[in-house]
Amino acid sequence: MNTPLSEQRYDVAIIGAGVAGSYCAERLHSAGLNVCVIDKSRGTGGRASSKRLAANSSDQSVSQSCELGAPFFHLEDQQLASSIHRWLAACVIAPWPAADQHDQIAYTGTPTMSALTRHMIKGCDFYGNEKISIIESDHQGWRLLNESYQCRLWAKQLIITAPAAQSAVLLSGSDAPETWLLDAHRATLACSPQWASVVTLTDTCNTMMSPLELDCLKSLPSVIELDNEPIARIICDGDKPQRTPLQSRWVLQADQDWSQQHIDAEAQWVSEQLLSCFIVWLNKRQDYVFAAKDFSLLPAHRWRLGRHHAFLSADMALTADSNNRSKMSLDYRWSQSLGVAVAADWLGEGSVYAAMKSADNLVNAMLAST
Ligand SMILES: Cc1cc2nc3c(=O)[nH]c(=O)nc-3n(C[C@H](O)[C@H](O)[C@H](O)COP(=O)(O)OP(=O)(O)OC[C@H]3O[C@@H](n4cnc5c(N)ncnc54)[C@H](O)[C@@H]3O)c2cc1C
Structure with a gap:
């Protein structure tokens, strides 16, 4: 009972x-x-x-x-400025300049x-x-x-x-x-649904990437807005303040219309679609040709009530x-x-x-x- x-x-x-x-x-x-x-x-x-x-490292x-x-x-305005100062003082948020927009400062939670x-x-x-x-x-x-x-x-x-x-x-x-x-x-x-997925570069020892190519990957912007379906935004999660990335990892947020069209799709299929779109985008930007095997991915997360x-x-x-x-x-x-x-x-x-x-x-x- x-x-x-x-x-x-x-x-x-x-x-x-x-x-x-x-x-x-x-x-x-x-x-x-x-x-x-x-x-x-x-x-x-x-x-x-x-x-x-x-955890995917030797240190479990x-x-x-x-x-x-x-x-x-x-x-977005000054109404909550004093709360922001309080949370900054408590070290539970930090500014993330990479995500600033127009004249608005971006903040992210720390450590999450x-x-x-x-x-x-x-x-x-x-x-x-x-x-x-x-x-x-x-x-x-x-x-x-x-x-x-x-x-x-x-x-x-x-x-x-x-x-x-x-x-x-x-x-x-x-x-x-x-x-x-x-x-x-x-x-x-x-209200629109939104799919999101996380992809991680697999062990770089197994790829043919040179240190130069790896550097090129690391120099990608932290936040990238795309117009091409199915991805709307790519976020390099490990670039956020106070994260200690053990691996290169990106969150791929799907476009909201695309998410609506594929709302009942399998989560694994959605991850694969987002990953192949990410790879096409990456390969246009540098010489190394990535393939799906270079990344590990988890089944995508479906936010049925994502964005109001x-x-x-x-x-x-x-x-x-x-x-x-x-x-x-x-x-x-x-x-x-x-x-x-x-x-x-x-x-x-x-x-x-x-x-x-x-x-x-x-x-x-x-x-x-x-
Ligand atoms: C993929 C994605 C990306 C986003 N990106 C951004 C961004 O870049 N910037 C931005 O500002 N916003 C962004 N948003 C929007 C932002 O996340 C939301 O606007 C905000 O978090 C909403 O907060 P909330 O407290 O109103 O609602 P919620 O976060 O939805 O909280 C409501 C809570 O109520 C609980 N609940 C619901 N029903 C019940 C019940 N019957 N009993 C008990 N508990 C219940 C839920 O579990 C939930 O925890 C994004 C959203 C998504 C999905």
Whole structure:
């Protein structure tokens, strides 16, 4: 029989330990609230998490991670500058100039992206491998239930930070305002899947590459945007700050339209397609002719709910006046009387920074009301 995760009654329960949920947790915990975070995955980070790769060196204690989701984020304005300074001081992020874009500084987690979300939730109780399927208000707080209808946690207030499609499941049938559910459905239609794969140069002793050719490989840019399907972006994972690459390794992010077309393909087939596109691209750039055998690859990761794009919310759709529309474009939802809120990237521009800003705006509103 499933027992509750905790007999504790929390001030705030947060569904989702991605960037938005972890950010809410950090701020609300600092404000003195008793906060817990619950996620269906084992660890934190969501779409900005790191995947552990098996150690492939003589030193088996060395394990390596790489990011198959967001590899970095940009400081898009100054709203979160003080949080950025705090995380820099805690050494859980570092600037990565190779990924700077226009006048926006890029940051990545150190030693991995997951370090940031782990740091943010460190004062709170975290429950991983726990999928919440139903949320129920008892008018004093919220009961979080699993798919067997067993209550796992109770909290006075609830914040949902799941992607739009998963938020819609939680919101449907709950006491939350109906327009939130409508918005989650609209945002789901503006969400694209994305495949991502990691390829590693196999033992260079077995290749015919000269040291010069190896140097040429190492001098490739760290972040490369491509127009050619199926690859949209190539990221040299080992070039990130504070990584100690034992091997040359690249993350290949597939184009979103291509990912949609091949959403039900086999993960191994997808990796092979991405690798052959990578090899064609590489071979155009230097003399050594690479072949598939020069690389090892893992089955690709499918992000079914990968990237959210802007959508027209229900309130905005009803407003003909474009001035009013921009005033109404709140990037969070909160009902103080019901004690429930939503914060996530899909209420903004679908980026790590948008997720953080949504969470920041929500927490500011919640704390201002107390
Ligand atoms: C391949 C890829 C590349 C990207 N590149 C970039 C980039 O370069 N720059 C950038 O800024 N952004 C990038 N993004 C987007 C970025 O990753 C997201 O915008 C951001 O991480 C979203 O954070 P979030 O907290 O809103 O949601 P998520 O990270 O999705 O977190 C939500 C969490 O909720 C959990 N959850 C969902 N449903 C339940 C449930 N029922 N019960 C319990 N837990 C649940 C999930 O497991 C997840 O951990 C990329 C995304 C992908 C997929």
